[in-house]
Amino acid sequence: MKIAFFSESVADESALKILVSGILQEEIEETDLPNKLIYRSCTHLDKDLPAVINAVHYNSNAEALIVVSDSDDTPVHINDHEENENEKCRLCQLRKAIEKSLSKLQTFEGKNLLKVAIGVPVPAIEAWYLIGINPQVSSNYWIRFQNGEKIRYDRQKLKEQVYGTARPSLKLETERAIEESTRIVENELIEDLETNFPQGFGKMADEVRNWK
């Protein structure tokens, strides 16, 4: 399947290709997009998304798009948001922008409607990399932190655990992203990721499986 990725860095994209391939249980084919899609600012992410979705749909051979953005300090997506959208929740923001863009897309000969799945690591993608290593990583644990409880990690500590430093080089980030996502797939930990991050990873995995 030809899948495009819209994420924060080439390191994230490297991991996502392996994880999504693990979910689909098939190789991801390269698309003919000339450049990597990398966003700078999550404030503008929902504003950039229509242009990205249009470009991927109309100007590339991609069948699907994965959009992944760290939740950072935004509220964690919970079931309640399905009924009552939370404007500050990153998953709600992205979903709204994507639904609006997809509703305007037109299909044409040889091109079906673009499929889009959203992933929101809580609070950052490093938490996904630590599944099976750090038993605490989960969105529920982070919710406890957001509710004022003292917990054992924050974004910096997650980075230190994954990279050995809070200031990793892009090269190191990419190497570790590939190592950890390969470990997750090879050790069959995708399901654990879905359990510990039901909204930010689980929903993305469900969506991706529906593409088959």
Place this chain on the structure above:
Amino acid sequence: MITSIHYKNFKALQDATLPLGRFTLIVGANGTGKSTAVKSLEMFKSPARYLWNDIISKSLISNDSLSTVDIESDRFGNAKVQFSQTSHKGSFSGNPNLEKLIIEFRLFSFDSSKISAPVPIQANTILEESGRGLAGVLDQLRDSEPERFEELNAELNRWFYEYDRILFEVPADGQKSFLLRTTVGKHKIKASELSDGTLLALAYLTIAYLPNPPKIVAFEEPEKGIHPRLLRNIQEAMYRLAYPENYGEKREPIQVIATTHSPYLLDLFKDNPEEIVISSKDEKGVHFERLIDKPHIKEILQDAPLGEIWYSGVLGGVPAHI
């Protein structure tokens, strides 16, 4: 490491304290003392070369007849630099080790036309403030530290996929310049034909890979001429100097000070807000404030990227009337 500099009647810095760490990024509008602060270190290397008129801002002239700068460090105690209306020259007093550290200070404000210029073939070429001398510095690195030079080539290729190696030529008798070899086709591109951004980035990369960089360095607006996506690499080059242990380097950390106007660059520091100093100016003069010392900063930084928040003005350090 210098931990703070307090300026009293020094140019536009009437009464301001600049806090410094291993890495400090100073963000602020034009005319808020960023350049004055980093250039002041250049003056402290040899204060006797400067006269009272060099120190006092004509527009801010006060009745005081003394300009005092107090420098604090973590290892070498304090020092004082003074310029007085009555004496002809500035003076430095304090720990000689701190003076030695300050003498090592180097300010870089790169200019692509100077970076690409051929240099005379001679031993011990140094990289000048403008980047002039890069060909000589790279040539010395190749000869004295071949492994490091190979690492630099590999990193260059990661930054610019289209180039895979730095080469050298003798464009005229007694001169040396560098070329970049293309990954595809192995063509040699002369330094003078390279893009400004490539030359600027190569200068940052080279400093980061020097075996013995100056102990304190400052970079003025490292975003100048650099594509926003490459800023992550420029940040890494500066971090390689300041946090060598993260990059497998065995040398001592270098103290790095950078100034910027770029929200793109600032965004890259969202996880290290302790490294950011906001410079601003009001009727009382210039102020420097560490971002993390601003009240309720955690709450303010919660919902948007750092660069966007700074641009909005809520952190200060932006032009007040635009």
